[in-house]
Amino acid sequence: MNQHVASGGTAEAIAALVSRFGDRALTGLSVRDLHAHDESHHPASRPDIVVFPNSTEEVAEIAAIANRYRVPIVPFGAGSGLEGGAIPVAGGISLDTSRLDRILDIRPDDMIVRVEAGVRRQEMNRQLRDTGLFFPVDPGADASIGGMVSTGASGTNAVRFGVMRENVLGLTVVTADGRIVRTGSLARKSSSGYDLTRLFVGSEGTLGIVTEVILRLHPIPDAVSAIAGFQTLAGAVSAVIDIKRAGLSIGRVELLDEALVAVINRHETLALAPLPTLFFEFHGNPESIATLSDVIAAIVADHGGTPLRWAKNADEARRIWETRRVGLGWAKAERPGAQSWPTDVCVPLSSLADAVLDTHADIRASQIPAYIVGHVGDGNFHCVFMSDPDDAQEQAEVHRLAGRIVVRALAVGGTATGEHGVGLGKRAFQEAEHGAEAVALMRTLKVALDPLNILNPGKILPELADPEHSN
Incomplete structure (x- = not known):
């Protein structure tokens, strides 16, 4: 299984993106530098282009272009990650979700909110305040909801309310080849089919690009x-x-x-x-x-x-x-x-x-x-x-x-990361934590969903040491 990014046509992809998105597809050094790092200690690495989509459909267009020209695509939220998850180590496209910032539906009676991936946690809770409800997952930083889904975020309230996996009811995800997939439902529970929602939660943009999120809300406690x-x-x-x-x-x-x-x-x-x-x-x-x-x-x-x-x-x-x-x-x-x-x-x-x-x-x-x-x-x-x-x-x-x-x-049976995610920093511990067979199964899932390895390559899964796997 090839763990490496397929060589592609970066220049052609850039031309296609600039033609389609105009001044929302930027190649200037300053904007690329801003998207070359997060809050972690890991070395910066510039993307070749930064694109600012306005909708799920535009994310699908960007993914289709990346797939056509075999160019890496890395989602970028608030840049507050601590393990290098948003650093485009193989260059390519940095997909900035900051314009996907709409709160789409607040349903107080169902204790549910549906938001786009670029919505910030603190602003969402400000909008929810008059309902008497709030979203409790608090990683400290004013992270984007998409980024919190990506890392499976946690925080100070987890002991009472759980982490992202317990509080995400459904997702809209764009696949590596540009398809739009919706997972989960508005129901509080389901035993229907594979749990695709939790497959994508914590996957750090390596299996799909999250564009919308349905979240479970809770009453603001005394x-x-x-x-x-x-x-x-x-x-x-x-x-x-x-x-x-x-x-x-x-x-x-x-x-x-x-x-x-x-x-x-x-x-x-x-x-x-x-x-x-x-x-x-x-x-x-x-x-x-x-x-x-x-x-x-x-x-x-x-x-x-x-x-x-x-x-x-x-x-x-x-x-x-x-x-x-x-x-x-x-x-x-x-x-x-x-x-x-x-x-x-x-x-x-x-x-x-x-x-x-x-x-x-x-x-x-x-x-x-x-x-x-x-x-x-x-x-x-x-x-x-x-x-x-x-x-x-x-x-x-x-x-x-x-x-x-x-x-x-x-x-002692613990985990290498409780809430920061794997990114670049914890990849070396994946086999020790999960076992060789589990990591092999993760690779199988990665290849099935992203055969060209263009979705946030170089993250989560450890490098393959066998030289036969190199390009």
Whole structure:
């Protein structure tokens, strides 16, 4: 099976795209540079042309041209990815979905919204606010919905509401040869046929180009936020596990190690204790949460936690979660010229404390600044290194340490990536995680849906080592 892009007629494809799309098909250096990278540490790679479609039908036209001339085509959303998924490593067409930005249908009674792929998460929730509903998947960045589908995004609310796979009901997808396929339905469940929706969720544009998405919505919950510091990282993680075992309704819970807390204290006025810290959000009416506060406080204290500090009002709660969102940006700014190199894994809850502590020990033994944060309610944590991109030794050291985090996660039955996606950065771990036969089956699916390998080539699947597979 050929893993390599078929050689094609790039010049002919560019001419056809410019003829059809005019000033929405651009070859200038500045626009190509903007589409050569995402927010990851992976090297930039320019596309040959950037095209801005206005509809699903236009995406199908672009795909048909790419197929005709055997030119790679890579979807580009908000550019907020962290594993290089939108980088056009083989050149070709960068398909920018930013003009696919319409909210097509809001159905409050069905708790469903249908949107185009370029719609941004925060704007969608602003439009939904008056319905009393919201879309809960929150990866932190103001990502596009298409990009979130592509990576199978998660975020702070996953412990309560699940991730993209649980919240996508249907898709409109353009295939490699330009056909338009619709998957799923408006129904809340189905046992009809193959589950094509979840085949495309998390496929990172390697099997098809997502242009429309049907999403499950949820009532905006009553919520109360709180903060607690802990003497140890292990105590913080163990407290979360015990709170979940007690059946208390955690909406979200975020771990911040003491290094990130120190950064926040230099930039914010929350005045956090200089300890590993948990940010909590509990869902339910205030009366029910108040009756549980003694139980929560006791569990926190049993694990070396400080007294719970409850947010006094909605503004203070928003400030807590905004601090969590921007804290890593402050950390990066403290090392001018630093490159953010994040990695994320997800492990069974029973293994989470050991995984976090082993990672923390690696950080302490290294000279490279790094921070641990995590959606610890579902076993997902991140380690973010702030390295010097021009220092080869630092880059090699971060690569080694990030690899150790993944290997430990896989050893306990976890995954190489809980929410960032595979992209370029986690390809090398696919066979170790899934097994050779599963990866071979993935290749079979890829070839069946994209025989010319023009859809986001070089992503997810590891390179084939056998020279007989090269062009």
